[in-house]
Amino acid sequence: MKKNPIKYYSTNLKSPEVTFKEALLKGLAPDGGLYLPTSLPLITPGELESLSFKEYHETAFYVLNKIIGDEIDKEELSELCAGAYNFEVPLEKVYGRKYIMRLDQGPTASFKDFAARMMSRLMQYYLSLNNQHLTILTATSGDTGSAVANAFYGLKNINAIILFPEKEVTMMQRKQMTTLQNNIKIIALDGKFDDCQKLVKLAFLDPELSSVPLTSANSINIGRLLPQSVYYFYAFAKLAAYIDEKVIFSVPSGNFGNLMGGLIAKKMGLPVKQFIISTNANNEVPEFIHTGIYQPINPSKNCISSAMNVGHPSNLARIVAFYRGIMNETGTIIKQPDMDQMREDLFAVSVTDEETRSTIDETFKKYNFLLEPHGAIAWKGLKEYSGINKRSMTGKSLSIALETAHPAKFPLELQQILNIYPPLPNSLSGLEMRPEDFVCMENNYGLLKDFILKYFK
Numbered sequence: 001m002k003k004n005p006i007k008y009y010s011t012n013l014k015s016p017e018v019t020f021k022e023a024l025l026k027g028l029a030p031d032g033g034l035y036l037p038t039s040l041p042l043i044t045p046g047e048l049e050s051l052s053f054k055e056y057h058e059t060a061f062y063v064l065n066k067i068i069g070d071e072i073d074k075e076e077l078s079e080l081c082a083g084a085y086n087f088e089v090p091l092e093k094v095y096g097r098k099y100i101m102r103l104d105q106g107p108t109a110s111f112k113d114f115a116a117r118m119m120s121r122l123m124q125y126y127l128s129l130n131n132q133h134l135t136i137l138t139a140t141s142g143d144t145g146s147a148v149a150n151a152f153y154g155l156k157n158i159n160a161i162i163l164f165p166e167k168e169v170t171m172m173q174r175k176q177m178t179t180l181q182n183n184i185k186i187i188a189l190d191g192k193f194d195d196c197q198k199l200v201k202l203a204f205l206d207p208e209l210s211s212v213p214l215t216s217a218n219s220i221n222i223g224r225l226l227p228q229s230v231y232y233f234y235a236f237a238k239l240a241a242y243i244d245e246k247v248i249f250s251v252p253s254g255n256f257g258n259l260m261g262g263l264i265a266k267k268m269g270l271p272v273k274q275f276i277i278s279t280n281a282n283n284e285v286p287e288f289i290h291t292g293i294y295q296p297i298n299p300s301k302n303c304i305s306s307a308m309n310v311g312h313p314s315n316l317a318r319i320v321a322f323y324r325g326i327m328n329e330t331g332t333i334i335k336q337p338d339m340d341q342m343r344e345d346l347f348a349v350s351v352t353d354e355e356t357r358s359t360i361d362e363t364f365k366k367y368n369f370l371l372e373p374h375g376a377i378a379w380k381g382l383k384e385y386s387g388i389n390k391r392s393m394t395g396k397s398l399s400i401a402l403e404t405a406h407p408a409k410f411p412l413e414l415q416q417i418l419n420i421y422p423p424l425p426n427s428l429s430g431l432e433m434r435p436e437d438f439v440c441m442e443n444n445y446g447l448l449k450d451f452i453l454k455y456f457k
C-alpha cells in the first residue's frame with residue numbers, strides 16, 4: 001500500500017501545500033516563501049547502525065528514499081544516487097575525537113556538488129517523464145554557480161542562466177562556469193552577491209515572465225536541501241563509537257543551506273548534540289541567536305571566505321520556521337521563534353579574516369592539515385566551542401568540522417599564508433587554457449528581464 005506522501009508548505013504560510021515534485025520544479029513558493037516538509041520520517045538507531053556499512057551513494061539512497069518515498073521509482077533513485085555520488089567523502093582525524101569531513105572531492109571541488117548533482121538529476125527525471133522543459137535561473141557567490149553549471153551541463157530538458165558578482169569570485173571559480181557554454185549562460189553582474197540574489201528573486205515574482213518556465217537552483221530549492229542532510233548521517237554512521245553517542249558538527253555558513261541539511265537530519269533522529277554555526281565577519285545570524293534581534297548586513301562584507309559573504313541568508317526563514325517562528329522574505333520577523341530551543345541546538349561563532357588566516361597557518365604547522373578559508377572557519381568555530389566546554393565531556397565529544405572547498409581553489413591566499421601552492425585536483429586542471437564566454441551586465445533588473453525574454457524568443 002502506498003503511504004501518503006509528505007507535503008511541502010511555504011514558510012510564508014500563504015500558498016497551498018505541494019508535492020515534492022512541485023516544490024522541486026517551482027523552487028520558490030508563489031507567496032515568496034520557501035518550501036519545507038510538513039513532516040519528516042524517523043530513522044531509528046537500528047537503521048543508523050545499518051548505515052555504517054554502506055557506501056556514500058547507498059546512504060544517500062537510503063535517506064532520500066525515506067523522505068521522497070513513492071514519489072520516485074526506487075530503482076531510478078538508486079541509479080541517480082550512484083551517478084551523482086561517484087567520488088570520495090573522506091573523514092580525516094585531526095586529533096582525539098576531532099575530525100574534518102572533506103566535502104571537496106566532487107567535480108567542482110566544493111560541497112555544492114552534493115546538492116547540485118542530485119537536484120539536477122531529480123529535475124531531469126521528473127521533466128523527462130512528461131517531456132517538459134525548464135530554465136534554471138540562479139545567483140551565485142562563486143561555488144554554487146560552478147556546481148550548478150557543471151551539474152546541469154548537457155542535460156536535455158534543462159538549461160541554466162547564472163548570475164555572479166563580477167568582482168567577488170576568483171578566476172578559477174569564474175572559469176568553472178564560463179568555459180562550459182552550450183545550455184549554460186553566464187552573466188557577470190556589476191554588483192554584489194546580494195544584488196544578484198535580489199534580481200533573481202524579482203524575476204521569479206515578475207508576472208511578465210510567467211510564460212517562461214523558470215526555477216531556482218539556489219539553496220532556496222528544497223531539492224538542494226534534502227541531499228545535504230545525507231553527509232551528516234554518513235559521518236555519524238562511520239565515526240560514532242556507540243549508537244546513541246551525540247555528535248557535534250561545525251558548519252561554515254553563508255546562506256545556511258548546509259546547516260538546514262543538518263537540522264533536517266537531526267529532526268529525522270540523528271543524535272546531534274549541537275551544531276556550531278561558524279560564519280565570517282557577516283555575523284548577522286550569530287547576532288540574531290545571541291540577542292534575538294535580526295539585522296541584515298547591507299552591503300555584505302567582503303571576506304576571504306568569499307562563498308560565505310552573505311548579509312541576509314535566504315535559508316534563515318527556514319531556520320526560524322523550524323523553531324516555530326515566521327520570517328518573511330524581507331527578513332522581518334512576523335512571529336519570534338523559540339529562541340531558547342534554538343540556542344540549545346545552535347552555538348554561533350563569527351570569525352575574522354585575521355583569525356581565518358592564523359587558523360590555516362596553525363592547523364598546517366601543528367597537524368599538517370591543509371585547510372582553505374571556509375573549512376578554517378569551521379575548524380576555528382569548533383576550537384572556540386571546545387575551549388568553552390573544556391572541562392566538560394562535551395569538549396571530548398565526537399566533533400566534526402565540515403571542509404567545504406578544496407584548498408587548490410584558493411591558491412593566492414594559501415601562498416600568502418603558508419607559502420605553498422596546493423596542487424590542483426584533476427577536475428580543475430587545464431581550466432586556464434579553455435576559452436570563456438559570458439555577458440557583462442549592470443545591476444538593473446530591466447536588463448536581466450530583457451535578457452531572459454530575448455533568450456526565449
Ligand SMILES: *Cc1c(COP(=O)(O)O)cnc(C)c1O
Nearest residue numbers: 143253254255256257258307404
Ligand atoms: C556555499 C558555500 C558555503 C556556505 O554554505 P551555505 O549552505 O550557503 O551556508 C561554505 N563554503 C563554501 C566553500 C561554499 O561554497
